[in-house]
Amino acid sequence: MKKSLFYYVLAMLCMVGLFTSCSNDEDAAVSAANEVVGEYSGKLDVVISMGGMDVPAGTIDPQAITVTKAGDNSINLSITNFTFQNIPLGNIELKDCALTANGDKYNFTGTTNLDNQMLTADIAATGSFSNGTLTLDLDIDAVLGGTMNQTVKVTYSGTKQK
Secondary structure (H helix, E strand, O other), X not given: OHHHHHHHHHHHHHHHHHHOOOXXXXXXXXXXXXXXXXXXXXXXXXXXXXXXXXEEEEEEEEEEEEEEEEEOOEEEEEEEEEEEOOEEEEEEEEEXXXXXXXXXXXXXXXXXXXXXXXXXEEEEEEEEEEOOEEEEEEEEEEEEOOOEEEEEEEEEEEEEOO
């Protein structure tokens, strides 16, 4: 009888080992870029600094901004046909902007250059995504016609389109 009890207990231990498995209880990591990619539509305000004074140069509403995935935690941001005061400046492309999480908010920075027939410009961008909203600040140091320096500040706030 003791042998059969021993075999019964041994069989139960072996079966328990067969039916238990290791599981990964951690959720799969969600790509930050997947959370924010899409089309955003909103208002873009332009301010020009002239002689130490900020002069409003106009509001563009609606302005579309496209956000695409560059990597799991980085994005590309594009403003197509950027125009203010009826001056077409072209496209502003920010490439490979790293996303950093801050609670339910994703922050990013980026830089780019713009060079067309009217001006050359260095552009520094800072922005954030939160609850389907994109906020963006562009600091633009422009040289018009090769001689006139101009500082332009652009602010944008838009919502993600479905």
